Amino acid sequence: MSPRAVALRVLPALLLLALALAGPWLAPHPIDAPVAAPYAEPGGDALLGGDQLGRDVLSRLLAGGRDLVLSSLLVAALVTGGAAVLGAIGALRPRVGRLVERIADVLMLLPAVLGILLVTLSWPDGGRLAVIAAAVVLGVPYAVRLAAGAAAPVAASGYVEAAAAGGERLWHLVLREVLPNLRATLLALFGLRFVAAVYLVATAGFLQVGPQPPAADWALMIRENSPGILLNPWSVVAPSLAIGLLALCVNLAAAALAPQSGRKAVTVL
């Protein structure tokens, strides 16, 4: 893939991220004051109509992405990074690996929604942090299995053996020898974990643990406005589209950034 093709695939995600981050300043109306009738159809002042209290959907859409995007990115990065390091250590030290996998097996039995409720209800003041913590704890077990599986052949390769025999410490093996060669896998994992994190954070929003009204939040908007979906469909469709688009774009970017050939691995026909 040429650099331009890579840039083209990464651009949508960057644009969407920028929009979500800058959204609160771009919003034409305050997010907590009515500007139209409840569930007003699009038109006039409100381009996407009004929500259940007559607040501007567009403004709330612009303002409601930042927290979701930031927490999802943070969760995805923490999960992928943690799983990559744990997986690589597990592949290099089989005994640690077995322990990590058994713990992951147990944690995987915990249903996601139950896990989120457990963490957020036992830490009521946690807000976003509680949701992030829950999402990380729930995400790592899945990711670590994948990372360990991908790291195993790399850990058995000649160059890792050479480095180990050359006197390198575990950290050097993990960070310089194993993980750089897992870039493609880890980027794909990051994309997946991002979608899963959006899903979890949105679920938390929908369950009204985490962000509380009247805060603007895409997940919260879907929940709040679902009774009026027939009166003003945009009040639900717009935040849903935003979440879906975000997940698509981030995965597109992650796939484009993965190394295509050569350095990915030394191939032998």
Next chain:
Amino acid sequence: MSHTPDRYREDGPPAPAATPAARITDLTVTAHDGRILLQDARLTLRPGRLTALTGPSGSGKTTLLRALTGLLPPGTERTSGHVEVLGHDVFTLSERDLRTLRRERLAFVGQDPGSGLNPRMRVRSLLRELSDDRTPEAVRALLEEVRLPDDGTLVTRRPAALSGGQQRRVALARALARRPRLLLLDEPTAGLHPELRDDIGDLLRHLAGEHDLAVALSCHDPELVERIADEVVELRAGTPAPGTSRRSGVSGRPPEGPGEDRVGNRAGDPAEGRVAHRAVGSVRSSAGCSREDRAGDSIGSSVGRSPGDRKEVRAGAAEQGPVEGRTRHRGSGTGSADVPVLDVRGLCVVFGRRSDVPALDGVSLSVAPGAATGIVGASGSGKTTLVRAVVGLQPITAGTIRLDGAPLSTGLRGRSREQRRRVQLVTQNPLGALNPSRTVGAALGRPLRLHRRCASGAAPVRVAELLEQVGLPAEFTSRYPHELSGGQRQRVAIARALAADPDVLICDEVTSALDTATAQSIMDLLVRLREERGTALVLISHDLPLIADRTDTVTVLDAGRGVESGPTATVFTAPTHEATRALLRTPAGVV
């Protein structure tokens, strides 16, 4: 030869010999960064003829072979020229037709065939999946064909439980199972012991002659090339086309008109060519096998380059070397004045739970400071396992390893960094030995920094120096392993081991992927290091003349047991054990 001709069904009348099985015309292949890997390469393969590609490492042998399969190495592309295989232009064929062609007509065995074998499949399934005849007899016949007779457990083993030489033969058997019309082999005999190498050479000749196969192989071994090849194409780095040398084939076909199969080609940039010459220059000028002597010569006319000549020359070289660090014999006590730098006793290794077949069974090895020790044995006899156990990569079940009299922990983790530095291993497989995401410079600089072998500011200079020692230009520091050929990677791996400034350097078949001139200069480098720094050498090789000339003592392994050891000259002239005699009784073994 247990070859069964009926396995090759004739589909239609055999093509007349004049019709080439494959033809490459004016092929130019470049890397994405603009380096030229092949320039205006021309090659014609004919049914029933065996074509050998020779040339220094990095001259594009692998690229040329891969071009015939329509699959160039990643990161490279064809900029001009055509590749026609069995009447099809492989670069214009649809993906589907190309797949059919590769499945039914074309077989390629890569340089590191072990990595082409699915590690989860047993030998039996590996062979069955490609052949029409799935009976156990057919599998056995295939294995016998590549001289890998079934000992009862072989067909149930997975690739990880096979030695390098066995993997190579399984890969070859897989290629033959398809009954191809065109057989492409990249270094088919590297790492095999001479007898087996000649067997495989004979097998290839037989296949070419009897079944009208077109065979193309890249090979560093001039003796083998001379023995089996109908045509020799010499690829050269940095110089204009040398032309094809021919000799009338063993099959009795008259040589065709000259000049048609010219491969004018350049590997990489001019600098690479220059280096190739530098490497050549460092070979003793008296050597009968220096490139200058044979460049442009037909292989057939250079019969004088016999192993005997080589031995003579090397013997002269050996006289110049100071006689130091005479190795003591195993079992001759450990006087404090002459403690072996490496002393291995009673080493036992068992793979997995197959406790009935120990990979190593009470092997001992002793290396005096500054001495050169050889380890020889048929493939699968445990040579690689032994040295892996010595550097701590292979857990052992019994035995002791001592470095300078101090016991070494059996695992890597119990060893200090200094202990690890002092014993360095250069592995058999050059392809997997380098981290694909680090440049050559980073790979070489790391041991320098880690073991504080030079001032931090001097590291780049030292890296360039190391590269020059192994015959690579300084520009290679910024290259990634996938931009190097197999032989170049092997040399980087050697340079990396040298960077750690070891006391014991273990080389596992390091020269098998190198052309004769480069191999010679690498061996000269190792001998020089031994003389100047007192680095003890442990050489594993199937090249018995090399072991005979470059080592003081030798240990012979057979089926995991050390059956004989002693001064090389004694062992090779008066072998006492059957296995040693079997090893020495080879056409190529001149000792």
